[in-house]
Amino acid sequence: MVTLQVERVSKLYGGFVALQEVELELGCGVYGLLGPNGAGKTTLMRVMTDLLAPSRGRVLCNGRDIHAMGADYRDLLGYLPQDFGVxxxxxxxxxxxxxxxxxxxxxxxxxxxxxxxxxxxxxxxxxxxxxxxFSGGERQRVGIAQALLNEPQVLILDEPTAGLDPQERIRFRGLLNRLGKDRLVLLSTHIVSDVESAADQVILLRRGQVIGQGTPTELLRQLEGKVWNVPVTAQEQEALAARYPCSNVSRVDGVTYMRLIADAPPTGRAEGVPANLEDLSLYHFGQTDR
Ligand SMILES: Nc1ncnc2c1ncn2[C@@H]1O[C@H](COP(=O)(O)OP(=O)(O)OP(=O)(O)O)[C@@H](O)[C@H]1O
Ligand SMILES: [Mg+2]
Incomplete structure (x- = not known):
């Protein structure tokens, strides 16, 4: 079984801190690296493929420094770059x-x-x-295939679902499931539903820092009792939106409902609901990218 250890990795571009003391331990399975644009996902993946030298820290594969391993590491590695060109x-x-x-x-x-x-x-x-x-999705599948040519033990996929239509996304999840059985798969995405249904473990990256890691269920525990479905009038809607993070607005039988994140019920009519990863993403990353 293969393991990857990221040890206190920092990466600076000039004075800009793209990664700050990232610590990770990965084994077999599918890991979803989730973060908004500019969070540092590609930078972290490039460090983990030994394409980019970290400013501090190191990455170990089965206990050995990947940079020192050189060709031995590349033999174990499959990589789909974000800007995969054909x-x-x-x-x-x-x-x-x-x-x-x-x-x-x-x-x-x-x-x-x-x-x-x-x-x-x-x-x-x-x-x-x-x-x-080829369509974007077909091209992406060629990219995934090229990453698998050497039967890699470590598979790193940077935004593999970019450009896939909903049907292709579902098929891709099936493929991931099979691939993750006996190897380490790390994929990055900013699409919550990708990690919700395909990843065993989710790693949350914000502004170059890992702010959470765990199974979706473990991560959702932090939000227990904090997500509310609230029927609102048109007047209430604006004030509530200004006050609480809102992960959804829906209309059922002529009534508008807001899905709000708050420590206590936002109104007397609020009903507590189970949290999902979309709520978690909103909670940690907000609506806007960096
Ligand atoms: N070569 C570089 N020189 C200077 N800054 C860089 C360089 N590469 C990346 N950055 C900056 O580092 C930060 C992290 O970039 P990175 O590409 O790792 O983010 P990302 O999470 O992959 O984003 P996206 O979702 O858009 O792919 C960004 O603010 C980016 O502008
Ligand atoms: Mg990227």
Missing amino acids: YPNFTAEGFLCYIARLKGLGRAAARQKTAELLELVGLSDRRKRRLGG
């Missing part, structure tokens, strides 16, 4: 074979692995098509 004139099959060869697979092995992975990401029927004509 060569438009390659076919899906041609591209994966090409990358497989770059990763050191022999010709026959490259071909076989390519066929296997195209099947896994559901692109076998489109293997002869050029990537230039």
Whole structure:
């Protein structure tokens, strides 16, 4: 079983602190790194892939410094960068074979692995098509496939669901589930529903700091008794919105309900409801990105 340890990692860009003393311990399973734009997700992932040197701290894989491991670590690692670009004139099959060869697979092995992975990401029927004509979601699936070519023990996916439509998102969750069974998968996202249904553990990153880690259920405990469904009049709505974080507004049978986060019932008609990750995200990150 593989483990990754992030030990007091800080990263400064000039005077700007992008990561501050990040401590993490990861084993097998699917981890969702959740944070708003600019939180430091990509920076942390680049440090964890050894593409970016931290200003302080280090990352260990099975107890060994990943930078010192060099090629040994890259053999264990699969990575989907946030800005994954493809060569438009390659076919899906041609591209994966090409990358497989770059990763050191022999010709026959490259071909076989390519066929296997195209099947896994559901692109076998489109293997002869050029990537230039692929949809965003299809391209993203090629990206996931290339990250899996060397059967990595550590799989790091930066915003893998960007550009996927709702159906593709569901399929992707199924794929993640299978992948997380016997390896370490870390994916970043700012979409709460991605981690809600796909991640075993959620890591909350805000302004370069880890502000929480745990299973969704564990993290939601902090909000127990703090989420309220409140029927409101048009006049009340504005005042309540100014006073409390509001994670949803809905209308049922002509009545407007606000979903508010507050330590005590915001009005006499407020009804306590179980918290969800959307509430948690609002609670920690607010409505606006940094
Ligand atoms: N090379 C760089 N030089 C200077 N500042 C940088 C550099 N790369 C990132 N930053 C800054 O560091 C912060 C974290 O950036 P990062 O890309 O890690 O965030 P992120 O969580 O991945 O955001 P997003 O959700 O938009 O992908 C941002 O404020 C960004 O502007
Ligand atoms: Mg990013």
